Amino acid sequence: MSKFKIVPLGGLGKVTQNMFLYIYENEILIVDCGIGFPDEYMPGVDTLIPDTRYLHEQLKEGKKLVGIAITHGHEDHMGALPYILPELEEIPPIWASSLTVGFIQKKLQDQKLKIAIDTFEDHQKVSFGQYFKVMSLAVTHSVPDTKHLVIDTPEGVIYHGSDFKLDEHPLDGVKTDLEMMETLGKQGILLAMIDCLRSEQLEHTPSETTVGPELEKLMRHTKGKFIVTLMSSHIHRIQQIVNAAEKMGRKVVFIGRSVEQNVQITSNLKKLHLPKDLMIDKRDINKHKDNKLCVVIAGSQGQEGSSLIRAVFGEHRQVQILPDDKVVFSANVIPGNEIAYYRAINELAGNGVNVIYPDVNPLLHQSGHASAAEQRTVAKLLHPKYLMPIGGEDRHRAKFREYVAQSLGYTKDKVITPKIGEILGFTNGEVRIVDSIDIRPRTVDGLGIGDVGPIVLSDRRSMGQSGMIVLIIPRRKGQLDLKKIEVISKGFVFMKEAEEVIRFIETETAGIIKSLGKNKTDQDIREALEHKLGRKLYKVIRREPMIIPVILDI
The missing domain is CATH 3.40.50.10710 (Metallo-hydrolase/oxidoreductase)
Structure with missing residues (x-):
């Protein structure tokens, strides 16, 4: 059984929600803690944050969170901290570059959180617990003070190379530390994780x-x-x-x-x-x-x-x-x-x-991410035993394998591309997939966190696409009055011009209720109307509105 594991909770197959758990025996180190952005299938959702169920399961089993290290000040790498930190029983040491600390502190202040954060000094190792030592080095990116992290573990050195580019003429004069990369490569690296977002581009990213x-x-x-x-x-x-x-x-x-x-x-x-x-x-x-x-x-x-x-x-x-x-x-x-x-x-x-x-x-914007040529330069300097593309979608990972890894002579088994939820295990210098977990990013909607799931999103999409109808069914002295059913439509049909459709709904509603027989609960009636009436409406007008039955005692 592998004593050392890396568990990506985000940043694989997706560009955002970067969060990685480094686990050795009873200690956990987190690298990055970023938000994601909802797509068109998530109406009303403000933000996505990583699924931390596995983390909390490990903590309940007795493991200890020994630290959090943040690579840079972009939202998809540090923006989830105000949501994740309050859920922890004990706040671990948090380290980042000086500018990133400033950005994080402002976000925490907005949430009325007072948490100390330490600042990395390049080339100086910081101990996290008994098993991890982390050193930062400078890289260029679209936000200043971006770092790559070198993580010493009992199984070997892991190079955590998130977002970067090789800008030869950075505005602040701080270039990517290629000299340190070369030194690290000579010392030996087990696994190098490298930003692959622009692996489709072969030419050097302009300054x-x-x-x-x-x-x-x-x-x-x-x-x-x-x-x-x-x-x-x-x-x-x-x-x-x-x-x-x-x-x-x-x-x-x-x-x-x-x-x-x-x-x-x-x-x-x-x-x-x-x-x-x-x-x-x-x-x-x-x-x-x-x-x-x-x-x-x-x-x-x-x-x-x-x-x-x-x-x-x-x-x-x-x-x-x-x-x-x-x-x-x-x-x-x-x-x-x-x-x-x-x-x-x-x-x-x-x-x-x-x-x-x-x-x-096109001159109005230049990317902050390295092209395949720059990724190849870094991989060649580091020449790790294993390569793993991160920070990109599946197509970027595929091109990284083709344009970067294969061109440097890496065989397929030396390029690690785990699927979402797969856990990497390290034993005696070898890496393999050892387990898989279910990962479902949590939604942030207003002040609610994680309370908008697939069913709610499905309801929202249904209302947005086909509207909704409310069926008001009066009940007098325990008897449903099926002749007095009232239909209210929102976003489905304009009622003044759709009397035929409204009559059809009223008739079908009464028929479905009669078919259920006696001694049916209110819940039975609601579920039958939601499913059966929905199918009937789709057959007639090819629309599936959200149906809300209301039994009104009079």
Whole structure:
């Protein structure tokens, strides 16, 4: 039986919800704790968080959580901490880079959680419990202070290489630590987990610094306000916008909670440099001429309720978008957000506003992820015994195997691609799948966590697609009055123009109840109506509304 296991609770076959359990005997180390994003089949869901049932089962069996290590400050790697930490009986030591600590602390403060977090110093090992030692090293990514982790275990060294790119000209001068990777490779690595998100791309990912000159050029030829939206954690992009605005003589104003918070945190940590006389308060925006303003605004994915969307539709108190303004989307659309993203662009274009986005100008955005060529470079330096692509979907993992692993001579058995729920076991330098668990990400809907399951989501989809009908069945002195059934339709048919359908529903409802005979419970009646009436309606009009029977005692 394997003493050492790695249990991916997210980050395999999916891009988000990154969370890995490292387990040796009675100790557990968590690496990353990120959120996921709902798709079109999850109406009303705000966020997804990892399924931690297995973790809590292990803790109940007597294992101890000895620490949490976070690789960087993106939501899909640290955003679930405010949900996961309150569920733990004892908070373990938490370590991250300085900027990531700042981002996490702000999220915890928003939830009124006071938890100490320690800061990694590169190349210095930190002990977690008896069996784990973790060392960080710098890599470039779309958020500063991103780290890869080197984890010493009794079975060997695991290289946890989440999101990165090999940017030769990073804005802050902090390059990916290839020298340390080479040293680690010479010392010996059992397994290297490597970010595979852009494994489909063969060419080297361009430097982030190529975006700044393009933004500056667009700003130079803008008559009115220069309005730019981007991912709020993209601090190096923000820095380039600030630099361009200073050169163009424009004041800079930040609008949107996420942007304002991240700018405050990074500037306090001196990872973002803001000339004092360049910044203005958003409440003073009307005191300046439009052609002297640069507005950095949150909402690059067209999120409903974001500052950008309120400005686009004329509902923002501080920002009004006028025909002479130029709106720049300095972010690609994230898969699943296409409708909201292009809805915002269409609205601006329809209003005669000059809107520029990566589809028409690819230089407005550069990825923070390594291409297959860069992944190959890292894998070659590390030359581990086993490779494991992480942080991508199944197609990315397949291309990693083809473009990276096979090109370096790795055979199929040396490239580990576990399915969701599969557990890796390590024994005497060998890795294999030793177990499988059921993983079902939890939903966050408003203040509720995990209380929106498949049945609720199915009901929501049904209502969204075909509407609902409520059957009010009166009962007098214990007898159902089937001649007085009332039908209420919402999103199914317009009742004034569908009397024939309503009569059909009333007749069929009465018939189904009669067919049940006597001595049937209210629950029996409800279930029969939900199933039988639903099938009958589908046969007649090819729609399946949600059916809600209500037995009303009068």
